[in-house]
Amino acid sequence: MGLLAPLALLLAACGPQAPPTDGPPADPATLDAAFDDCSSGDPATGIAVLDATLAQTPGDADALVARGLCHWAAWAVAEDADEAARAYDDLTAAIDAIEAGADARTPLDEVYAHRAFVAHALDGVWVRTLEDLERAAALDPDEPRHALDRGVVRSYAGDTALARAALSQYLALADSAGIPAGDSRRDVVEALLDDLAPPVPEAE
Numbered sequence: 001m002g003l004l005a006p007l008a009l010l011l012a013a014c015g016p017q018a019p020p021t022d023g024p025p026a027d028p029a030t031l032d033a034a035f036d037d038c039s040s041g042d043p044a045t046g047i048a049v050l051d052a053t054l055a056q057t058p059g060d061a062d063a064l065v066a067r068g069l070c071h072w073a074a075w076a077v078a079e080d081a082d083e084a085a086r087a088y089d090d091l092t093a094a095i096d097a098i099e100a101g102a103d104a105r106t107p108l109d110e111v112y113a114h115r116a117f118v119a120h121a122l123d124g125v126w127v128r129t130l131e132d133l134e135r136a137a138a139l140d141p142d143e144p145r146h147a148l149d150r151g152v153v154r155s156y157a158g159d160t161a162l163a164r165a166a167l168s169q170y171l172a173l174a175d176s177a178g179i180p181a182g183d184s185r186r187d188v189v190e191a192l193l194d195d196l197a198p199p200v201p202e203a204e
Contacts, residue, residue, distance in 0.1 A: 026053050026063040028105065038070035043077065046070045061104035064094035065111055072118055084121040091115040109139035113149060126157040144173040148185060151192065160196050167193050 030053055038046035050067035057063060068090030075083035091111055098108045116132035130153055137146040151166035167189045174186060 024057070025103065026057045026060040028062070031062055031066045035066045035069065038066075038073040041077075043070045043074040047074065059093070059097055059102070061094045061097040061102045062106055064090045064097065065104070065106045065114070068094065068118075069114060072114070075118075075121060079121075081122070084118055088115060088118045088122060091118060107140065109136040109143065109146065112136040112139070113146060116149070116153075126153055129153055130157070142173060142176065144170050144177050144179065144185075147173055148189065151189065155192060155196060160198075164193060164196050167196075 030049065034046040034049040034053070036046075037043070037049070047067060047070045050063055050070060053063050054060060054067065068087045071083045071087035071090060074080065075087060091114055094104070094106070094111050095108065095115065098104050098106075098111065112132045113136040116129040116136070119128035119132060120126060130150070133146060133150045133153060137143070137150065140146065147166050147170035151163050151170055154160075154163035154166055157163075170189050171186065174183070174189075179186060
């Protein structure tokens with residue numbers, strides 16, 4: 001989703017309270033199996049499992065992320081606005097829970113990055129998408145994908161200079177992360193940078 005795919009993280013004491021959770025956290029194997037259903041083309045089954053899981057462990061951040069991504073997968077099939085809204089609500093609830101101190105396997109920057117593209121499906125503009133991608137980058141500034149996402153979205157939004165800056169940042173971070181030359185993502189970025197290069201003035 002990243003190719004579709006700076007604020008400080010609020011301290012738990014200043015942020016919203018996490019929703020109550022009854023009993024132990026959701027079983028990771030159950031979440032993984034449900035997400036596998038969603039990603040393999042059966043979001044209805046995955047969502048049903050996650051509904052039952054969240055009934056037992058309300059407010060579980062990882063279960064909310066998984067169900068949000070399953071609703072997003074359902075949106076991808078039919079582009080049902082209700083599914084996009086459900087995805088956004090679940091990912092927002094997960095963000096609120098993690099920022100309030102809830103334990104989660106899913107890094108907060110990834111949740112923001114996922115929600116960014118759901119926001120665009122809801123309103124068709126890039127404002128909220130870019131806000132979430134900036135939050136993701138602020139939380140993990142060394143993650144190349146966040147720079148790549150911002151560069152691609154800036155190019156869609158027509159912000160050529162900022163798009164080039166983010167894509168150039170991606171290449172620098174990719175070097176640091178050991179992403180090799182010839183990697184498909186690098187090829188996409190280099191092609192985009194060529195497309196976004198300012199025109200060469202004609203000689204008089």
